[in-house]
Amino acid sequence: CITAMGNLAAREIVELYEKRDTPEATARSGAINELRLALQTLPVIPALKAHLAQTTGDGSWRNVRPPLARINATE
Structure with missing residues (x-):
């Protein structure tokens, strides 16, 4: 859920947005997605x-x- 992740990982999402055009953006996005996937199984x-x-x-x-x-x- 975009709202839950916006609240739980706000700092990480801001960092991803600020570095969206850098090579590390994919890794940052992947880490946020891993958290989302882990949380939705519980x-x-x-x-x-x-x-x-x-x-x-x-x-x-x-x-x-x-x-x-x-x-x-x-x-």
Whole structure:
């Protein structure tokens, strides 16, 4: 989803846009796409929150409320 990625990877997307005409643009685009593909294989809200916990270093982002369940680190 373009909106979710715009929120989760805003910095990376801006960098991709700014360097769109460089050889590294393909690699940057691929990294953003890999994140999107990984997130879409998991339950949406727990996956987004796990990603935020990892990128911010704040484990409280992993907290979810029933009926949702926290995803584990290996997912």
